[in-house]
Amino acid sequence: MPKTIQRWTRSHEFWLLAVVIVLSMFLTAATDSFLTLQNLFDLLTSTSFAGILAAGLLVVLVFGGIDISFTAIASVAQYVALTIAKTYPIGWFGVFFVACCTGILCGLFNAVIIHKVRISSVIVTISTLNIFYGLLIYITRGDYITSLPSYFREGIWWFEFTDSNGFPYAINFQALLLVVAFFMTWVLLNKTNIGRQIYAMGGNEIAAERLGFHVFGLRCLVYGYMGFMAAIASISQAQLAQSVTPTTLIGKELEVLAAVVLGGASLAGGNGSVFGAVLGVMLIAILQNGLILLGVSSYWNQFFVGCVILLAVSATALSQRRRHAGLAS
């Protein structure tokens, strides 16, 4: 038992959790508004988009690949789904179905190109980002969709209640989708045979291939899953924004990547956990939220986020190096 605890205290997640807890305690003490239900719900709602994408990207990183094109996939998915929903009464199920099919198709396109052309996934997904995004704006001429169906505009709420100040609260569907996305990813990576195969592939692709893993099938699954998550995230974002702007999501891809990497996923593959990714997303969200609550001008937001990322990746690299040195001696 002590050994498991010892291993846990040495893990990346433990330190990240410690930082998140210390930061939260500090913010609770320093501001009145941090630890209020309203703020926590707002936090959950506003991180939904980045969080769901982070869940998808984690799987790709564990697999040993990388995807830059997911913001373009999300833009395409939400545009297609809500264009159809505008004219045909397809309902909630229809919106999700169309978006997810579009997202998965785009993801599969990535997988096929990476597999057939055999160039690095960074290069392929940078290209497909430009292809998806360029064609989307070219075909739609960059028009917004503002007249969304009424059921979509209202959203979905559960467990509505009012606090002592009269503010209404509810678990909204952004928060639910976020939780579901991470839960699904956790099940996929930790509770299924396929998840073990994804970790093995990321650890050593050639060894996994020689063991008889179906590499192309796994690649399709991983990139398809990323496309699927991008679609879910895009619907969540469109509902929150109450409109579809095809240009608004592009440029967020590296921020999501930063959050996942902060959570301990390695770009070399084979490493990373859902808990770590959740903590990475949480840390950035709490940091940004906290800076606003502390009254720091929002212009300085990015600077602090960047510094935290630099500190985190440097600390991780140093501790890894120390561990390697320890193993060697």
Added chain:
Amino acid sequence: MKPSANRSLISRFVRENATTMTLATIFMAVLAVFGLILGDRLLSVGTFQSIAFQTPELGILGLAMMLALLSGGLNLSIISTANLCALTIASVLQFTIPWGDAGSVLWLTWQVGAVAAGLAVAILIGLLNGFIIAYLGVSPILATLGTMIACKGLAIGLTRGNVLSGFPDPIVAIGNGTYLGVPLAFLLFVALCVFVSVVLRRSSFGQKVYLVGANEKAAQFSGIHVKRVLLLTYALSGALAGCGGLVMMARFNSANASYGESFLLISILAAVLGGINPYGGTGKVSGLFAALLLLQLISSALNLMNFSQFLTIAIWGALLIGVSALRSGTGIFDRLHLFEFWRAKSAVSENP
């Protein structure tokens, strides 16, 4: 010289410059096709001048990206470095009292000083990247992602997101002036290309960059000071990004924390299209140069045909995948055998 030796020299040249020649062939083909469609509207001095105006920004940033790629890394912070450099130059120009009268030597010195301050900032960011990557052992993509966000954050924080604009004529001329009809920015770009090419090909530092990129461990064991090479590579990459920032601010006559962000991924695209191996170790400036001209030609031609610039970036993406498929020689373009043909030919001429 025996004819066979001559032929093997040619075949060696073809083999070593396969990428550049492929791109040049595609360039001529694209020029011919669009030339037939558009006629004089494309094949005019004005078109080529506008290509020469548009290439330098992306081109200089592409050089900065190329250096990092050659060493086996990546530099995501080039745009924020460029913007921070431009903002430094802009604030020195705006918040210090100009020296001397307009047009005097002292006045020019003041502007050179401002540019030097900006480049110093850019080199500092490059050194920070290099230090984190080489001495702390952080992977380049993560280190530069961190500095990218931090530098952009610093720029936004200091300027509160505002634009600084209105610079003295000599600075504006860098972006908009011409010499004998050739834009000054293009001349600067060509000069930087020659400089980087000479550094890479003729200096021991350049050769070390290739070796470190090809195999870092082997380089280490053959006595190369890998850490110092990486530090210098990122410093140089930062300096080049700073030059890109100078050209950008000169062209727009303004500087801002978030200009040119779409150039980031496009500069990787251009470099890889130009035959720079994304895993490091191989690639030439001439390839990058050819790739940039090809991208700008496609952009200008589509622009003349009134297609939106977004169709252009979609085609750029497709072009990279197509050329990569051709280059990798396996997969969807397997049957074309274009490269196999060249390789077989050079093999025959080398072993007659």
